[in-house]
Amino acid sequence: MEAKVLHKLQCPTWIDFEKFPRKSSGSVRFSRRMREEKRLRVLISAQMEPDIASNQRSYDSVKVSCTFNSFSASVLESGNVHAPVDEAQVLKNKSQEIEPYLSGRCIYLVGMMGSGKTTVGKILSGVLGYSFFDCDTLIEQSVDGTSVAEIFKLYGEGFFREKETEVLQKLSLMRQLVVSTGGGAVTRPINWRYMQKGISVWLDVPLEALAQRIAAVGTDSRPLLHQCESGDAYTEVALNRLSTLWEERGEAYANANARVSLENIAVKLGHKDVSSLTPVTIAIEALEQIEGFLKEEDDMAIAGY
Numbered sequence: 001m002e003a004k005v006l007h008k009l010q011c012p013t014w015i016d017f018e019k020f021p022r023k024s025s026g027s028v029r030f031s032r033r034m035r036e037e038k039r040l041r042v043l044i045s046a047q048m049e050p051d052i053a054s055n056q057r058s059y060d061s062v063k064v065s066c067t068f069n070s071f072s073a074s075v076l077e078s079g080n081v082h083a084p085v086d087e088a089q090v091l092k093n094k095s096q097e098i099e100p101y102l103s104g105r106c107i108y109l110v111g112m113m114g115s116g117k118t119t120v121g122k123i124l125s126g127v128l129g130y131s132f133f134d135c136d137t138l139i140e141q142s143v144d145g146t147s148v149a150e151i152f153k154l155y156g157e158g159f160f161r162e163k164e165t166e167v168l169q170k171l172s173l174m175r176q177l178v179v180s181t182g183g184g185a186v187t188r189p190i191n192w193r194y195m196q197k198g199i200s201v202w203l204d205v206p207l208e209a210l211a212q213r214i215a216a217v218g219t220d221s222r223p224l225l226h227q228c229e230s231g232d233a234y235t236e237v238a239l240n241r242l243s244t245l246w247e248e249r250g251e252a253y254a255n256a257n258a259r260v261s262l263e264n265i266a267v268k269l270g271h272k273d274v275s276s277l278t279p280v281t282i283a284i285e286a287l288e289q290i291e292g293f294l295k296e297e298d299d300m301a302i303a304g305y
């Protein structure tokens, strides 16, 4: 069994490296080109779209078509995201704006279990035209389709963490991916070495919201939360477990290049709590935070750091 697993990891059939483009050539400074393009867009919209403001509040549901090259399940995962028309347009515009400046770098989503890495990741990959990979799924495939829960049970967490690092190492050789990492990937410094090849984005979700989401879907796929009772106490127990993990990991998540705080989005949009924030809204914020990081990075380069 072990030999078979090792063989699979050495000769991965699950990632076709040739499918993915190598580093793009020619880079123009982010801030300068972005500023020029923005100026141009403002001029064009002033001349051609005088009524755009009056259309801003139209909340008809439209489909944002997303091409997911890899995995799929559920509504978002089917490739069609239902979003208010202006939100969908904002998402599309923002992704088109920043995509050239990513220069093919991968986006690694980090965050606690249930923070929405998979859900938001699929939206981002769809609008950016990137492929989506979920680390847990790749680990399962590398262990003959054994589920994460079974891997924990049969081989222990240490074995799972080794596989996680191997998966991240392989993904770090690729380009134009959005990667949903497992909640514990941030705990190993070696994983950061691999993620630093791309841009890491932390989905920072309040623990209460995480506990509610997890209570709604169950803990079958999340062995670190097993033994939470079902019923009223369920959310409470999940919350306690998550709090312990948070104590251990909070600082590690803060290593990410960009942070998407659901509390901040709620304040910005005037929502009472984070539970009303849709995955599309969160994806837009993620793109904005990535844009902020790209600008900072560019400013540092100009300053000679």
Ligand SMILES: Nc1ncnc2c1ncn2[C@@H]1O[C@H](COP(=O)(O)OP(=O)(O)O)[C@@H](O)[C@H]1O
Pocket: 111, 112, 113, 114, 115, 116, 117, 118, 119, 120, 180, 213, 214, 217, 275, 277, 278, 279, 282
């Ligand atoms: N913005 C959101 N609002 C409500 N539920 C969400 C949101 N984002 C994700 N979820 C739900 O929370 C659960 C965990 O999301 P998932 O994307 O699998 O998280 P992760 O990959 O970080 O573990 C799923 O059931 C998903 O449908």
Ligand SMILES: O=C(O)C1=C[C@@H](OP(=O)(O)O)[C@@H](O)[C@H](O)C1
Pocket: 111, 112, 113, 114, 117, 136, 148, 181, 182, 183, 184, 185, 221, 222, 223, 224
């Ligand atoms: O927080 C963690 O240590 C884990 C999170 C899970 O992934 P998600 O964050 O996708 O649930 C999965 O990798 C494993 O159960 C361990």
